[in-house]
Amino acid sequence: MGRYVIRRTGAAIMTLIAASIVIFAFIHLIPGDPVYVMLGDGATPEQVAALRDRMGLDEPVVVQYLIWAGNALQGDLGQSIFFDTPVTQVIREGAETSILLALITMVWIVAFGVPVGILAAIRQGTVIDQGLSGLAMLLASVPTFWVGLYLILIFAAGLGWFPSSGYPSIFEEGGLANLRYLILPSLALAAPNAALILRLTRASMLDVAREDYVRTARAKGIAPSRVVLRHILRNALLAVVSAFGFTFAALISEAVVTETVFALPGVGRTVVQSILRRDYPVIQGVILIIVCMYLVINLAVDLSYRLLDPRVELE
Amino acid sequence: MLSVENLVVSVGRGPDIVRGVSFGIEPGEILGLVGESGSGKSMTSLALMGLLPPKLGISAGQVVLDGADITHLAPHQRVRRKCGKVAMIFQEPMTSLNPVLRIGEQIEEAVRVHDPDADAPARARELLDMVRIPDAAHQLSAYPHQLSGGMRQRVMIAIALACRPQVLIADEPTTALDVTVQRQVLGLIRELCDSLHMGVLFITHDLGVVAQLADRVAVMYAGKLVETSDVGPLFRAPLHPYTAGLMACLPDPESDDPALATIPGAAPRPGDIPDGCPFAPRCDRAAAPCRSGPVPLAHGAPGQSARCHFPLNERASA
Numbered sequence: 001m002g003r004y005v006i007r008r009t010g011a012a013i014m015t016l017i018a019a020s021i022v023i024f025a026f027i028h029l030i031p032g033d034p035v036y037v038m039l040g041d042g043a044t045p046e047q048v049a050a051l052r053d054r055m056g057l058d059e060p061v062v063v064q065y066l067i068w069a070g071n072a073l074q075g076d077l078g079q080s081i082f083f084d085t086p087v088t089q090v091i092r093e094g095a096e097t098s099i100l101l102a103l104i105t106m107v108w109i110v111a112f113g114v115p116v117g118i119l120a121a122i123r124q125g126t127v128i129d130q131g132l133s134g135l136a137m138l139l140a141s142v143p144t145f146w147v148g149l150y151l152i153l154i155f156a157a158g159l160g161w162f163p164s165s166g167y168p169s170i171f172e173e174g175g176l177a178n179l180r181y182l183i184l185p186s187l188a189l190a191a192p193n194a195a196l197i198l199r200l201t202r203a204s205m206l207d208v209a210r211e212d213y214v215r216t217a218r219a220k221g222i223a224p225s226r227v228v229l230r231h232i233l234r235n236a237l238l239a240v241v242s243a244f245g246f247t248f249a250a251l252i253s254e255a256v257v258t259e260t261v262f263a264l265p266g267v268g269r270t271v272v273q274s275i276l277r278r279d280y281p282v283i284q285g286v287i288l289i290i291v292c293m294y295l296v297i298n299l300a301v302d303l304s305y306r307l308l309d310p311r312v313e314l315e
Numbered sequence: 316m317l318s319v320e321n322l323v324v325s326v327g328r329g330p331d332i333v334r335g336v337s338f339g340i341e342p343g344e345i346l347g348l349v350g351e352s353g354s355g356k357s358m359t360s361l362a363l364m365g366l367l368p369p370k371l372g373i374s375a376g377q378v379v380l381d382g383a384d385i386t387h388l389a390p391h392q393r394v395r396r397k398c399g400k401v402a403m404i405f406q407e408p409m410t411s412l413n414p415v416l417r418i419g420e421q422i423e424e425a426v427r428v429h430d431p432d433a434d435a436p437a438r439a440r441e442l443l444d445m446v447r448i449p450d451a452a453h454q455l456s457a458y459p460h461q462l463s464g465g466m467r468q469r470v471m472i473a474i475a476l477a478c479r480p481q482v483l484i485a486d487e488p489t490t491a492l493d494v495t496v497q498r499q500v501l502g503l504i505r506e507l508c509d510s511l512h513m514g515v516l517f518i519t520h521d522l523g524v525v526a527q528l529a530d531r532v533a534v535m536y537a538g539k540l541v542e543t544s545d546v547g548p549l550f551r552a553p554l555h556p557y558t559a560g561l562m563a564c565l566p567d568p569e570s571d572d573p574a575l576a577t578i579p580g581a582a583p584r585p586g587d588i589p590d591g592c593p594f595a596p597r598c599d600r601a602a603a604p605c606r607s608g609p610v611p612l613a614h615g616a617p618g619q620s621a622r623c624h625f626p627l628n629e630r631a632s633a
Contacts, residue, residue: 212410216471218366219403220425221390221478230424231413238415309415310458 008302012295019291020072024065027280038081038278054079077285082277087285090270097167097259097266101182101189102251108190109197109247114240117201121236122228124206133202139195144254148188148261155184165263185262189254193247200243204236211235238309245298252290316342317363317401317482317514322376324355324362330586332358334538335376340482340514345505347529347546348518349561351582355538356518360484363516364403365389380481394428399482402475406487408467412459418443418470419455425477442473447503465496472503482514483507489524501528522565526550531618534558537583537593541622548616554628555621557594592622600625 035051036043051057055078056064071078077087120132139147156164167181168174208214209232217231218224256268263269267286274282306312317340324333333355340346350356361367363378365388378386380399393400405411413421422442423435430438436455443451446469459467468488475483485504489497505528508515517529525532525546532549534542534557542555553559560578580597583589589596595605604624613626 212405212407213413215366216405216411216474217413217424219364219390220474221394221400221428222424223391224389230416234415235413311414311460 004306005303008299012299016291016295020069020288021065023284023287023291024068027284028061038280040278051081072285072288077288078281080274080279080282082274082279082282087281090282091267091285091289094265094267094270096169096171097182097264098255098268100170100179101186101255101259101264101266102248104179104182104186105189105193105251108186109194112190113194113197114201114237117198117240118205118228118233120198120202121205121209124202129202132198136195136198139191140199142192143257144188144192145257145261147191148185148258151184151188152262167262167264167266182264185258185264188261189251189258192254193250197240197243197247201236201240204239205232208232208235234308238305241305241308242301245294245301248297249294252294316340316381317399317516318377318379319359319363320377320379322359322362322378323374324358324367324371325374326585327370327372330588331374332371332538332585333362334588336535336538336540337376338533338540338543340516342481342512342514343508344531345508345515345517345529347525347532348516348535349520349522349525349532350535351520353582353584354535355585356535357486359535360403360486360516360518363401363482363484365393366403391428394478400429400478400480401482401484402478402480403484403486404468404471404475404488406490408464408471408488408491411471412467414459416458417455418457418459418462422455422470422473422477425474429478438477439473442476443470445476445507446470446473448473463496464492465500468492468500469503472500472507476507476511479511480513482516484516484518486518487520488517490519490521497524504528522561534561537588538585539593539622541594542620544615544619544621545617548619552615552628553621554613554615554619554626555594555623556598556600556625556627558621559627560597592624 035048035055035057039047039051056067059067068078075088077091079085080087080090083090116132120129120136123129152164155161162184163181164184168178170176170178172178214227214231217227222230252268255266256272258264259266259268260272267289271283271286273279274286318337319339320337322333322336323331325331336355336359338346348356348359358367358371361371362373365385367373373386376386377384380401383396383398385393385398385401388396388398412418419436419439422439426433426435426438426442439455440451443454448454448466448469454462454466459470462470471488472483483504488504489500492500501524504515504517507513517525519525529546531543531545533540534549534555536557542549542553542558544554549558550562553562557578563576564578566575578597583593583596589606591607592598592601592605592610595601598605602625610622610624612620613623613628614620615626615628
């Protein structure tokens with residue numbers, strides 16, 4: 001187990017280094033002088049010189065990377081060109097919204113996708129299964145922004161149950177009640193992903209149900225519900241758990257759209273605005289952090305997989 | 316003790332796969348059920364267990380164990396009704412154990428269902444000892460992938476014995492094993508059958524195994540039993556031409572002819588089975604009466620009978 005953890009962690013670190021090189025390089029890969037790319041054509045020579053100096057662009061590229069990476073390791077991702085504040089601060093301002101949005105979304109996905117997938121599998125071929133599978137197909141096919149707009153139309157504009165946009169911090173007035181601002185966005189974000197998890201859970205359950213060891217379990221005379229929970233579900237979840245890594249990747253890209261639709265002050269919206277403002281240090285910083293989170297989550301998935309499946313031991 | 320009366324298994328509204336099979340098994344007796352792939356022997360055994368796959372069902376007949384009708388009861392219903400138990404071991408020991416649960420957990424689970432008051436870990440260890448797994452206490456915490464095929468089949472037997480079954484069904488339990496391991500497992504089954512006074516239905520397509528192990532033999536062809544006999548008379552003087560044909564297919568080490576004998580043609584598929592004797596199209600003794608109407612029972616040695624108009628001992632019976 002110890003060696004497995006070390007090897008997986010080492011692989012994650014190598015990936016991070018490779019990703020950081022790509023992230024660093026992209027500003028140099030854009031045609032033209034990065035300074036003009038950032039400042040636009042109307043920049044004055046003083047502005048150009050100041051930025052060139054601040055970014056250390058006169059140093060060799062390798063040195064620039066090492067400085068950038070070294071600073072990043074110490075928690076310094078540089079200065080935002082637009083806000084003229086540290087990038088970490090810009091990201092921190094959006095982090096609360098984005099993290100809470102991701103957590104609530106994951107709760108929906110797990111709470112809806114897995115149990116409903118089990119239900120569809122147990123009722124395979126019945127009207128219930130066909131209805132749920134059809135619903136899943138529909139949700140998986142519809143774009144997030146469209147679901148978001150309809151949720152706003154029905155539950156915010158129509159019924160008035162939830163606010164349609166924005167999000168005041170839970171540390172401000174309103175406290176935890178402010179979470180209601182995140183209900184509709186998280187539902188929109190969860191819909192296609194929960195649908196995928198539902199379909200995966202159902203398919204995986206049906207696969208496992210055909211295994212010889214499930215027949216052995218039935219032959220023992222244990223209750224059918226126990227056969228499902230202990231023998232089928234336990235093995236079916238192996239496939240579902242490994243899908244959570246991919247689901248997270250999907251969440252990141254879809255969160256950008258969702259935060260825009262619901263005007264949430266999250267990291268996703270920060271990225272979109274930073275791209276429009278050509279605020280490259282912020283973009284680099286956000287991407288680097290997303291890569292880190294993605295690696296950590298996949299590492300966690302790999303390690304939990306090892307706990308769930310004893311066969312993964314020595315490979 | 317276990318009696319099967321005119322059992323019919325069919326696929327939904329489709330053809331019958333098992334077409335009226337009757338036999339009985341006494342305590343301490345091993346009945347070998349022999350037949351080719353697709354003859355319906357596995358479906359017969361799953362029907363006895365109450366484990367037929369979805370869409371298949373028992374459409375006629377009866378399974379009675381110790382006087383109780385268990386025909387339509389799944390295993391968990393049999394537990395609830397406290398009727399006699401039938402346990403089963405399967406062909407594929409490699410895939411028949413849950414890969415993510417320890418051996419001990421899988422045996423204890425079976426123990427708890429049938430003996431809620433028992434000390435499950437102790438009983439699990441005792442069962443592993445019964446199936447001759449060395450170092451039982453240690454093996455309880457092993458996962459299936461850490462054991463060999465032979466060991467896994469022993470674990471399967473231990474799980475089956477957990478319910479103290481009156482009858483053990485063994486569906487080709489040694490087909491997937493090495494020959495030496497096969498002999499050990501067969502020896503174990505014989506021994507448990509004798510010491511626990513348990514009936515065994517041993518399903519196989521291997522006549523050599525039947526000759527070694529079984530007390531009585533039932534030969535199945537196209538969903539029907541064509542011959543039933545004590546093991547001695549069957550091998551000395553088979554009545555049914557199909558049984559004789561199967562024996563002729565066994566390699567003869569004395570013979571100089573390298574070619575193996577075969578039965579010409581192929582077994583009919585369910586839904587495509589001719590009237591009268593199903594073996595008639597491949598039988599060199601077949602005549603007009605074989606191709607229509609019911610086939611009478613012919614008798615040979617005591618306890619030996621076959622469904623045949625022209626049994627091989629006809630000189631004796633005529």
